[in-house]
Amino acid sequence: MALASIIKKAYYTLFFGILFYFSALLALTNPTLQRHVLYVHKLHSSAWFSPNEPEQFGFAKNQVQPFNFTTPDHEVIYAWHILPLGLYAKHETALLQQPSGCAEDITKSLAFQLLRGEPDSKLIINFHGNAGNVAQGWRTDSYRTLSDGSTSNIHILAIDYRGFGLSTGFPTEDGLIIDGVAAVDWAMQVAKVPASRIVILGQSLGTGVTTGVVEQFAKRGIDFAGVVLVAGFSAIPDLLTKYSIAGYIPILSPIGPYPRLKKILRDCVVDKWLSTERLANFVRLSKRVRLFIIHSKNDPEIPWTESEALFAAAANATTDGGMEVGLFNKMKARSTIDTGDGTFISTWKAGGDKIIREEILAYGHHSRILTYAPVALAALKAFDFEG
Ligand SMILES: *[C@@H]1O[C@H](CO)[C@@H](O)[C@H](O)[C@H]1NC(C)=O
Numbered sequence: 546m547a548l549a550s551i552i553k554k555a556y557y558t559l560f561f562g563i564l565f566y567f568s569a570l571l572a573l574t575n576p577t578l579q580r581h582v583l584y585v586h587k588l589h590s591s592a593w594f595s596p597n598e599p600e601q602f603g604f605a606k607n608q609v610q611p612f613n614f615t616t617p618d619h620e621v622i623y624a625w626h627i628l629p630l631g632l633y634a635k636h637e638t639a640l641l642q643q644p645s646g647c648a649e650d651i652t653k654s655l656a657f658q659l660l661r662g663e664p665d666s667k668l669i670i671n672f673h674g675n676a677g678n679v680a681q682g683w684r685t686d687s688y689r690t691l692s693d694g695s696t697s698n699i700h701i702l703a704i705d706y707r708g709f710g711l712s713t714g715f716p717t718e719d720g721l722i723i724d725g726v727a728a729v730d731w732a733m734q735v736a737k738v739p740a741s742r743i744v745i746l747g748q749s750l751g752t753g754v755t756t757g758v759v760e761q762f763a764k765r766g767i768d769f770a771g772v773v774l775v776a777g778f779s780a781i782p783d784l785l786t787k788y789s790i791a792g793y794i795p796i797l798s799p800i801g802p803y804p805r806l807k808k809i810l811r812d813c814v815v816d817k818w819l820s821t822e823r824l825a826n827f828v829r830l831s832k833r834v835r836l837f838i839i840h841s842k843n844d845p846e847i848p849w850t851e852s853e854a855l856f857a858a859a860a861n862a863t864t865d866g867g868m869e870v871g872l873f874n875k876m877k878a879r880s881t882i883d884t885g886d887g888t889f890i891s892t893w894k895a896g897g898d899k900i901i902r903e904e905i906l907a908y909g910h911h912s913r914i915l916t917y918a919p920v921a922l923a924a925l926k927a928f929d930f931e932g
């Protein structure tokens with residue numbers, strides 16, 4: 546009978562669908578495969594659109610100086626040094642005569658000398674999200690939003706972590722943090738920009754790198770001008786059942802209602818990126834904190850409530866022994882400005898010169914938000930606070 550055969554077909558489809566789903570999950574217990582899924586580092590367009598020709602992404606000729614630096618564990622990291630447009634304007638003629646492409650020796654480039662020579666040059670070190678390279682998506686637009694303006698002295702340093710873009714190696718959590726720390730060391734030791742004129746900014750996966758990096762520097766007793774976390778997350782195991790690939794495929798949400806299965810899955814995660822813990826450590830160890838946490842309500846990939854968790858962990862770490870949730874909520878409400886439509890800005894000020902700000906926006910999605918004014922504003926405020 547037709548009906549019976551349809552039911553049979555539907556049954557088999559369902560059966561094999563579920564079998565396929567769980568086989569795929571099982572396959573993900575393989576660390577290498579899992580890292581490919583988390584970092585998506587092979588998905589980039591360096592072969593078609595060379596990041597060594599930044600003009601194709603809308604920059605002025607030689608406004609961007611690509612170069613390599615080496616990490617302590619011998620990976621070669623590809624980086625961009627982006628000049629602020631106002632500074633470029635002053636030196637255009639000389640810059641045009643510079644050789645283009647990846648620098649053989651960055652310290653000989655004019656762009657580098659303009660960064661190192663200027664006593665008031667500021668630097669944003671940018672840690673991008675997963676997939677792609679320094680030149681992909683909204684990233685290039687965001688560098689311009691952050692540094693343009695006729696009087697801006699804000700340079701940008703953007704890197705591709707190991708395994709990404711033109712960098713060598715394969716990504717791991719420890720490796721990415723080593724790359725981030727090496728970028729900051731390069732800025733402070735080679736480019737001679739003091740930490741008080743450096744802002745560390747990360748988006749999405751890059752917020753994990755940022756918290757990992759600033760925790761390391763807090764241990765060394767070094768405070769930065771500011772730290773900006775855009776569209777961040779609390780920890781990968783917590784994010785698993787909430788994350789949607791490209792905003793549309795909530796790949797692990799079917800597991801959500803099964804606590805035991807969820808636990809097995811969480812234990813399988815090789816790179817856990819425990820950002821809330823690291824952020825709390827950073828706040829505790831630092832003498833001076835300017836932390837900006839920004840997320841959009843309409844982020845379809847990582848829910849904005851993840852930034853609530855980051856804020857709570859950071860604010861909690863300003864008190865000895867922590868605050869119980871009821872008291873925290875009351876104190877947070879007192880320092881929150883309602884900006885309408887469920888959006889708000891909370892500013893947590895704690896003794897010992899620690900300011901933590903959370904801004905939840907109505908718009909911006911997951912990546913485009915990088916080009917939105919509140920992100921550039923956070924960096925400006927971080928530099929400004931210096932006085
Ligand atoms: C930068 O590093 C990459 C990867 O090792 C290499 O292919 C490239 O030639 C290097 N560029 C320069 C100018 O050294």
Ligand SMILES: *[C@@H]1O[C@H](CO)[C@@H](O)[C@H](O)[C@H]1NC(C)=O
Nearest residue numbers: 857861866867868869870873
């Ligand atoms: C703050 O930390 C304490 C101690 O770990 C914990 O009991 C409390 O729930 C935390 N409060 C918030 C708001 O997360």
